[in-house]
Amino acid sequence: MRILFVTSEAFPLIKTGGLADVSGSLPAALQDINADVRILIPGYPAVLNKLANPRFLTTISNLPNVGAVNLIIGEMPETKVPVMAIESVGLYQRDGGPYVDATGKDWEDNPTRFGILSLVAAILSDEKSPLADWVPDITHCNDWQTGLTPAFMHFMSARRTQMKQAKSVLSIHNLAFQGCYGAEWVGRLGLPADSYQINGVEYYGQLSFLKAGIFYADGLSTVSPNYAKEIQTEAYGFGMQGLLTARGKEIHGILNGLDTQEWNPATDPYLAKHYDVNNLDGKQAVKQALQNKLGLKVQAETPLLGVVSRLTYQKGLDMLLSCAEALIKEHNCQLALLGSGDTNFEQGYRELAKRFPNQVSVTIGYNEELSHQIMAGCDIFIMPSRFEPCGLNQMYGLRYGTPPIVTNTGGLADSVQDCNEINLKNKTATGFVMPKADPKALVSAIARALSFYQDESKWKSIKENGMRQNLDWTKSAKAYLTMYQALLKK
Numbered sequence: 489m490r491i492l493f494v495t496s497e498a499f500p501l502i503k504t505g506g507l508a509d510v511s512g513s514l515p516a517a518l519q520d521i522n523a524d525v526r527i528l529i530p531g532y533p534a535v536l537n538k539l540a541n542p543r544f545l546t547t548i549s550n551l552p553n554v555g556a557v558n559l560i561i562g563e564m565p566e567t568k569v570p571v572m573a574i575e576s577v578g579l580y581q582r583d584g585g586p587y588v589d590a591t592g593k594d595w596e597d598n599p600t601r602f603g604i605l606s607l608v609a610a611i612l613s614d615e616k617s618p619l620a621d622w623v624p625d626i627t628h629c630n631d632w633q634t635g636l637t638p639a640f641m642h643f644m645s646a647r648r649t650q651m652k653q654a655k656s657v658l659s660i661h662n663l664a665f666q667g668c669y670g671a672e673w674v675g676r677l678g679l680p681a682d683s684y685q686i687n688g689v690e691y692y693g694q695l696s697f698l699k700a701g702i703f704y705a706d707g708l709s710t711v712s713p714n715y716a717k718e719i720q721t722e723a724y725g726f727g728m729q730g731l732l733t734a735r736g737k738e739i740h741g742i743l744n745g746l747d748t749q750e751w752n753p754a755t756d757p758y759l760a761k762h763y764d765v766n767n768l769d770g771k772q773a774v775k776q777a778l779q780n781k782l783g784l785k786v787q788a789e790t791p792l793l794g795v796v797s798r799l800t801y802q803k804g805l806d807m808l809l810s811c812a813e814a815l816i817k818e819h820n821c822q823l824a825l826l827g828s829g830d831t832n833f834e835q836g837y838r839e840l841a842k843r844f845p846n847q848v849s850v851t852i853g854y855n856e857e858l859s860h861q862i863m864a865g866c867d868i869f870i871m872p873s874r875f876e877p878c879g880l881n882q883m884y885g886l887r888y889g890t891p892p893i894v895t896n897t898g899g900l901a902d903s904v905q906d907c908n909e910i911n912l913k914n915k916t917a918t919g920f921v922m923p924k925a926d927p928k929a930l931v932s933a934i935a936r937a938l939s940f941y942q943d944e945s946k947w948k949s950i951k952e953n954g955m956r957q958n959l960d961w962t963k964s965a966k967a968y969l970t971m972y973q974a975l976l977k978k
């Protein structure tokens with residue numbers, strides 16, 4: 489089966505969040521079960537620099553607003569999955585992030601940048617593709633940035649009477665980001681004028697890339713079974729619940745896996761010492777090295793709480809900020825936080841670190857190395873998200889013997905088993921699940937976790953239960969393949 493995996497970020501080429509992790513791992517896992525997968529991604533400078541063995545593949549011309557772009561083919565550095573990067577000086581070759589400039593402002597031409605990504609994917613999915621020897625069976629799109637692909641594919645196929653075209657799949661990694669732009673973009677991107685309607689790409693008076701994808705895709709999936717249900721409700725549907733409910737039976741909830749080579753405490757090159765489930769001794773040394781590095785008081789027995797996250801309302805880190813001072817005073821614990829996001833949150837955490845220099849370390853920014861060290865060196869990982877499609881960090885916490893505290897939502901609820909009596913007895917308890925996202929629930933979950941932390945043997949067994957979980961991609965990749973096969977039979 490040929491699969492074109494279309495994405496706006498993929499680790500290790502370029503990463504801003506969980507989508508990159510999935511785009512780095514899932515295609516490789518599909519390749520391992522004999523699928524013929526290629527990734528399609530914008531040619532940002534980092535992508536073109538890191539691509540292994542890059543060479544010119546073809547030119548695609550007559551694109552709206554940009555004219556022609558080149559396709560460069562190469563491979564993922566480690567997994568060797570083939571990658572096609574869209575080279576366009578005007579669209580992608582600039583400093584700054586994939587979505588925002590250096591000041592954090594969205595690039596004004598994002599509708600063109602991701603409209604062209606979507607359109608190129610559709611052109612490559614068509615029997616008239618310039619790559620006649622590699623036309624996919626499945627075109628797997630991810631999030632709003634690729635949401636117009638199923639729409640373009642739909643209109644291309646409508647123009648022909650007989651044709652072979654790939655089936656489109658859209659995976660929703662986060663419904664909160666919907667790619668909404670003015671109606672003028674319908675014409676500017678070459679979509680038919682009559683697609684701008686409720687049964688089409690229109691969404692509350694705008695063009696929505698994500699809605700277009702949800703409406704036109706042949707198949708839909710999201711990144712956890714629980715989130716697949718939640719997005720069909722008003723509380724989590726971000727206005728799309730009506731459409732999602734109408735297609736409810738077709739939405740597959742498939743929990744993300746982890747790149748278990750990249751995230752392995754037994755081999756992680758960023759760690760001062762290695763450890764595994766059979767010998768956890770090294771974890772203490774990693775904690776000590778982390779306390780040292782971050783200027784925290786080096787104390788083995790002091791519980792160290794960790795956060796690695798975008799600092800946003802979604803992630804519930806305002807709740808942690810509101811109770812952090814009381815927690816630190818009452819429990820004499822430490823906090824190591826790494827993240828960036830809302831200026832207010834960044835400022836609030838910086839001030840907290842100033843008030844408690846020996847107990848709180850705050851690093852604002854993006855830092856791959858430190859994220860691994862926090863995952864491994866902390867005792868408890870905190871992730872009180874208000875909603876969380878899947879979440880990867882709680883799973884990294886499980887894998888690194890750092891039990892997570894999470895909210896009972898989305899993929900967090902699917903991946904963490906609370907330390908209640910039954911789970912403890914069955915040896916399935918792996919973390920602490922807050923019944924809802926509020927500061928009181930967070931304070932009580934942290935207090936509960938810290939009381940378990942004092943009981944050495946119980947704590948060891950909770951860590952071990954988490955570390956024994958099978959979190960790799962094999963099972964999920966098979967679930968995607970089954971979904972693709974069912975679509976092709978339709």
Ligand code: ADP
Binds near residue numbers: 853
């Ligand atoms: P989301 O995609 O919503 O941001 P996820 O938990 O699904 O959240 O994935 C976040 C990914 O980004 C994880 O791999 C996490 O380690 C990483 N990450 C988030 N913030 C940072 C940061 N400041 N530095 C390094 N890695 C980060």
